[in-house]
Amino acid sequence: MIARASQLFLPTLRDAPADAEAVSHKLLVRGGFIRQVSAGLWTFLPLGWRVHRKIEQIVREEMDAIGAQEMLAPVLTPAELWQRTERFDAPEVFKLEDRSGRPFVLPLSHEETLTFHAAELQSYRQLPQSWYHFQTKDRDEPRPKAGLLRVREFIMKDSYSFDRDEAGLDVSYRRHGEAYARIFARCGLEFYRVQAESGLMGGSESEDFLAPAGAGENVLVTCVNGDYAADMDAASGVPRPPEFPPPLAAPQEVETPGVTTIEALAEFLGIDPAATSKAMPVVTSDGTLVLALVRGDDRLSEDKLMGELESDFRPATDEEIRAAFGASGGSLGPVGFKGRVIADETLREGQFVAGANRDGWHLRGVQAGRDYEPEFADIRATKEDDACPRCGGRLHVQTAIELGHIFKLGTRYSVPLGATFLDEDGRQKPLVMGSYGIGPGRVMAAVVEQHHDEHGIAWPASVAPYDAHVVALPGAEEIALRAAEALSAAGKDVLLDDRDLRAGEKFADADLIGCPVRVTAGRKSLEDGKVDVRERATGAETRLDVADLGKEP
RNA sequence: CGGGACGUAGCUCAGCCUGGUCAGAGCGUCGCCUUUGGGUGGCGAAGGCCGGUGGUUCGAAUCCACCCGUCCCGACCA
Numbered sequence: 001m002i003a004r005a006s007q008l009f010l011p012t013l014r015d016a017p018a019d020a021e022a023v024s025h026k027l028l029v030r031g032g033f034i035r036q037v038s039a040g041l042w043t044f045l046p047l048g049w050r051v052h053r054k055i056e057q058i059v060r061e062e063m064d065a066i067g068a069q070e071m072l073a074p075v076l077t078p079a080e081l082w083q084r085t086e087r088f089d090a091p092e093v094f095k096l097e098d099r100s101g102r103p104f105v106l107p108l109s110h111e112e113t114l115t116f117h118a119a120e121l122q123s124y125r126q127l128p129q130s131w132y133h134f135q136t137k138d139r140d141e142p143r144p145k146a147g148l149l150r151v152r153e154f155i156m157k158d159s160y161s162f163d164r165d166e167a168g169l170d171v172s173y174r175r176h177g178e179a180y181a182r183i184f185a186r187c188g189l190e191f192y193r194v195q196a197e198s199g200l201m202g203g204s205e206s207e208d209f210l211a212p213a214g215a216g217e218n219v220l221v222t223c224v225n226g227d228y229a230a231d232m233d234a235a236s237g238v239p240r241p242p243e244f245p246p247p248l249a250a251p252q253e254v255e256t257p258g259v260t261t262i263e264a265l266a267e268f269l270g271i272d273p274a275a276t277s278k279a280m281p282v283v284t285s286d287g288t289l290v291l292a293l294v295r296g297d298d299r300l301s302e303d304k305l306m307g308e309l310e311s312d313f314r315p316a317t318d319e320e321i322r323a324a325f326g327a328s329g330g331s332l333g334p335v336g337f338k339g340r341v342i343a344d345e346t347l348r349e350g351q352f353v354a355g356a357n358r359d360g361w362h363l364r365g366v367q368a369g370r371d372y373e374p375e376f377a378d379i380r381a382t383k384e385d386d387a388c389p390r391c392g393g394r395l396h397v398q399t400a401i402e403l404g405h406i407f408k409l410g411t412r413y414s415v416p417l418g419a420t421f422l423d424e425d426g427r428q429k430p431l432v433m434g435s436y437g438i439g440p441g442r443v444m445a446a447v448v449e450q451h452h453d454e455h456g457i458a459w460p461a462s463v464a465p466y467d468a469h470v471v472a473l474p475g476a477e478e479i480a481l482r483a484a485e486a487l488s489a490a491g492k493d494v495l496l497d498d499r500d501l502r503a504g505e506k507f508a509d510a511d512l513i514g515c516p517v518r519v520t521a522g523r524k525s526l527e528d529g530k531v532d533v534r535e536r537a538t539g540a541e542t543r544l545d546v547a548d549l550g551k552e553p
Numbered sequence: 554c555g556g557g558a559c560g561u562a563g564c565u566c567a568g569c570c571u572g573g574u575c576a577g578a579g580c581g582u583c584g585c586c587u588u589u590g591g592g593u594g595g596c597g598a599a600g601g602c603c604g605g606u607g608g609u610u611c612g613a614a615u616c617c618a619c620c621c622g623u624c625c626c627g628a629c630c631a
Contacts, residue, residue, distance in 0.1 A: 015565050019624045474589045504591035
């Protein structure tokens with residue numbers, strides 16, 4: 001197949017839009033792949049849609065390979081289904097009514113609809129089932145951002161497995177996980193499978209597939225030895241041990257005028273910042289004031305603390321702090337505090353400097369268990385250069401894009417929607433479900449984040465909009481067309497740049513668009529009938545006879 | 554939802570502080586010429602309710618208020 005650039009809607013741009021930050025956002029817009037309609041709403045232009053469809057096809061092949069069945073459920077969904085599962089009131093759900101006032105939902109995923117259909121499954125003999133579709137999802141995101149990375153409407157491949165029991169779910173879940181790994185590998189992505197925060201959903205197993213990128217919403221922690229990967233929220237890196245000063249028999253007050261930060265404190269006392277502790281008073285949703293304590297050189301992990309408290313929380317106000325401690329933030333510590341203290345595990349052993357609950361004073365030699373009685377928990381945020389909890393290797397922290405998510409739902413949806421089956425023992429049981437999502441648009445953005453240089457995108461062949469980009473320079477249009485035809489005959493999809501433009505502009509567009517190979521026919525070709533074949537990713541260039549095109553990769 | 558920034562031509566932006574030759578530039582687009590292996594050079598042209606509404610003023614892109622939109626940070630995120 002040959003597409004002529006002169007006829008294509010391929011609006012490339014020399015400049016990126018001023019408000020673009022992420023590389024994938026800039027390059028996809030500049031390359032004429034996507035255009036914004038409104039905040040978080042994007043149109044896929046012809047080239048972008050080709051890439052999207054290539055990713056879809058890879059997903060489809062791998063889903064089919066594990067026996068999943070493709071179907072299509074509607075976007076517009078009666079609100080009743082969502083009311084039954086108690087998701088109707090979620091703020092990110094788009095809601096609307098028909099002319100007679102019946103409420104509908106634009107779903108952010110299709111658990112309800114597919115479970116509604118699963119209610120038609122009657123017997124254990126019909127199980128397991130895995131169903132999937134590619135369908136539009138709408139989410140009233142409070143803050144769309146970064147091009148395709150966080151949007152309000154997008155296409156998702158979501159699948160749902162229905163099993164008779166947990167053991168069956170384990171199998172469906174594992175198969176999906178394996179299929180997902182194959183999908184992302186085929187898309188040319190570096191990715192990691194990590195435990196996902198199950199959050200308030202609790203209990204159920206859930207994993208994310210994260211792709212390291214220059215932009216993204218997740219923070220990925222990996223070990224340089226390759227044996228550990230985790231989401232920052234759940235990572236448990238091992239911090240370096242502190243250098244402690246000589247121990248004291250009892251805490252000792254030391255005047256620290258104007259010293260309110262850890263850096264200043266460590267400097268002032270001439271000690272290791274890791275030998276200090278940092279106190280963060282927070283207030284839980286039931287109004288209790290709790291003191292969270294981490295090492296001075298660490299940051300509090302809000303997610304971990306939230307898990308520990310089993311409650312949302314907010315920082316205490318100045319007034320609350322003053323009332324509870326008699327001092328202001330910057331001089332707070334656990335000694336003498338009459339309330340719940342949650343101390344990070346790093347504070348279990350050793351003596352630390354802590355705030356004295358007296359403005360301008362600190363305490364040396366504060367020891368947990370002797371001078372205050374905390375609950376210990378892992379509440380510190382893992383950081384760069386922590387040690388790997390598996391092998392002790394160095395941990396690396398980087399931003400990442402969530403490509404896909406696999407989730408064991410259990411009976412969360414089948415029970416409220418009455419999706420039951422008759423089991424071998426003659427009893428009616430709810431279907432045990434899993435759900436599994438991939439956003440092809442995000443995959444597309446992640447591929448760009450991982451495969452680009454200063455000139456543009458360098459698509460992996462598996463998802464490239466065209467296999468080859470044939471550049472026709474003036475005078476060599478004839479040879480260029482023959483080259484395109486030879487490639488097309490060999491089964492390649494070809495973009496033929498037959499536009500009346502300068503060579504430099506065509507080359508710049510070819511680099512930007514990023515097809516795996518560029519074939520140039522120009523003045524040199526007029527002399528010997530050969531064309532130049534250049535690999536986008538490596539820049540390697542060879543001269544070939546037109547007749548030999550399509551015979552090499 | 555809190556904080557910040559921005560909104561002038563298709564794109565990137567200047568002009569605004571200090572109201573009155575302020576409707577501007579570059580790129581892109583169109584026509585002609587030039588020529589053609591990395592965004593060429595020349596000549597000419599089209600293109601804007603200066604986000605919207607109200608106010609101040611003799612006069613508003615410029616000052617004020619409100620609204621809308623977009624982006625960034627945070628909160629949130631099946």
